[in-house]
Amino acid sequence: MAETNNDAAAAGPSSAPAKDKKPITIITIGMAGAGKSTFVQRLNAHLHAKEPPSPPYILNLDPAVTYVPYEPNIDIRDTVNYQEVMKQYNLGPNGGILTALNLFTTKFDQVLDLVEQRAESVDYVILDTPGQIEIFTWSASGAIITDAIASSLPTVVAYIIDTPRTTAPATFMSNMLYACSILYKTKLPFILVFNKTDVQPHDFAIEWMDDFEEFQAALATHSGATDSEGEPTYMNSLMNSMSLVLDEFYKNLKAVGVSSATGDGFDDFLEAVEGSREEYERDYLPELLKAREQREKVLREAKDETMARVMKDLAIDREKNPAGALADRWDPDDEDEDADDEGELNIIDRSEEKGPHEYIDVTRARRHGAEDINWPRPG
Numbered sequence: 241m242a243e244t245n246n247d248a249a250a251a252g253p254s255s256a257p258a259k260d261k262k263p264i265t266i267i268t269i270g271m272a273g274a275g276k277s278t279f280v281q282r283l284n285a286h287l288h289a290k291e292p293p294s295p296p297y298i299l300n301l302d303p304a305v306t307y308v309p310y311e312p313n314i315d316i317r318d319t320v321n322y323q324e325v326m327k328q329y330n331l332g333p334n335g336g337i338l339t340a341l342n343l344f345t346t347k348f349d350q351v352l353d354l355v356e357q358r359a360e361s362v363d364y365v366i367l368d369t370p371g372q373i374e375i376f377t378w379s380a381s382g383a384i385i386t387d388a389i390a391s392s393l394p395t396v397v398a399y400i401i402d403t404p405r406t407t408a409p410a411t412f413m414s415n416m417l418y419a420c421s422i423l424y425k426t427k428l429p430f431i432l433v434f435n436k437t438d439v440q441p442h443d444f445a446i447e448w449m450d451d452f453e454e455f456q457a458a459l460a461t462h463s464g465a466t467d468s469e470g471e472p473t474y475m476n477s478l479m480n481s482m483s484l485v486l487d488e489f490y491k492n493l494k495a496v497g498v499s500s501a502t503g504d505g506f507d508d509f510l511e512a513v514e515g516s517r518e519e520y521e522r523d524y525l526p527e528l529l530k531a532r533e534q535r536e537k538v539l540r541e542a543k544d545e546t547m548a549r550v551m552k553d554l555a556i557d558r559e560k561n562p563a564g565a566l567a568d569r570w571d572p573d574d575e576d577e578d579a580d581d582e583g584e585l586n587i588i589d590r591s592e593e594k595g596p597h598e599y600i601d602v603t604r605a606r607r608h609g610a611e612d613i614n615w616p617r618p619g
């Protein structure tokens with residue numbers, strides 16, 4: 241049965257003692273079937289069972305999932321109807337998931353507000369991401385969500401790996417290269433989580449990461465390493481060289497083995513998360529502040545320059561046409577009555593809901609009188 245966060249999280253900030261540490265956000269990313277949802281469910285159970293219990297605040301960002309084995313506090317499916325989005329935009333499943341995520345991202349400020357309201361009462365915020373990894377890792381929405389949350393709270397990426405499916409050296413290397421690309425894209429503290437250790441212990445992976453010669457030895461004995469003349473194949477040579485490159489990458493990583501089925505290794509995972517908080521504060525935060533300061537400076541300069549130009553034009557215009565200048569005054573009666581009429585698409589915090597979840601179908605947000613749904617085309 242799914243664990244419920246509602247009771248604990250619904251207690252709200254006022255009932256919890258103020259704490260000095262901000263909650264840490266764990267973004268779970270992984271290939272389809274790696275076990276992200278099961279991992280989130282187990283982590284949720286583990287945190288509930290802690291002494292004292294520490295129920296996390298959970299966000300499900302997968303609009304297409306039919307069942308999640310935990311009760312999220314915010315669920316993208318409460319806000320966006322992925323099936324309707326597919327129909328209205330005439331999209332396939334992946335396009336539908338991506339567009340649903342884009343729509344949700346337009347309201348991510350509301351999500352952040354809700355998360356920040358809980359900052360005093362929770363220690364962990366957990367994000368479960370869409371099954372198709374690239375929809376989150378290579379989309380603008382994924383980057384916006386990651387940056388927004390990482391600017392507000394210490395954040396770590398938990399990259400979930402299907403250990404039994406990664407024992408072949410070539411698969412292992414592909415998985416590591418993918419992890420490497422995410423690390424360099426997000427620049428966030430990163431934990432490699434070897435999941436399903438109940439089926440396949442992850443010692444081999446740690447050995448390969450600690451000593452590239454071990455990996456090269458495994459590669460040499462694997463079928464396909466040599467061609468018909470006994471020479472190393474192109475792929476084999478390439479992977480040998482790549483293992484040297486990745487050696488540097490492994491130094492920036494923490495790796496833990498867990499079993500989401502049995503709960504093994506979750507204390508180690510939480511220890512790695514705590515270590516990542518320090519890393520975030522030491523490495524990521526100063527960079528983030530520097531980048532933000534730089535961005536604000538550029539924006540301020542551009543704004544000042546535009547403003548100066550507008551004021552100059554306005555002065556010339558008014559000089560030439562004094563009657564027009566008089567007529568061009570602000571009239572409070574003319575205020576646009578619809579100005580506040582935005583926010584049809586609202587984020588629901590399930591833990592605040594008293595009755596059954598209020599379902600908001602965003603595809604109705606722009607419905608016209610004729611009941612024809614008229615979505616704007618993306619872009």
Ligand SMILES: Nc1nc2c(ncn2[C@@H]2O[C@H](COP(=O)(O)OP(=O)(O)OP(=O)(O)O)[C@@H](O)[C@H]2O)c(=O)[nH]1
Binds near residue numbers: 437
């Ligand atoms: N034996 C074992 N099976 C696991 C473990 N974690 C997950 N599984 C199984 O792996 C399968 C996929 O798990 P999910 O949690 O649905 O994986 P996911 O990454 O969320 O999958 P998507 O929904 O495609 O993103 C399920 O059958 C799980 O029961 C584990 O630690 N051990």
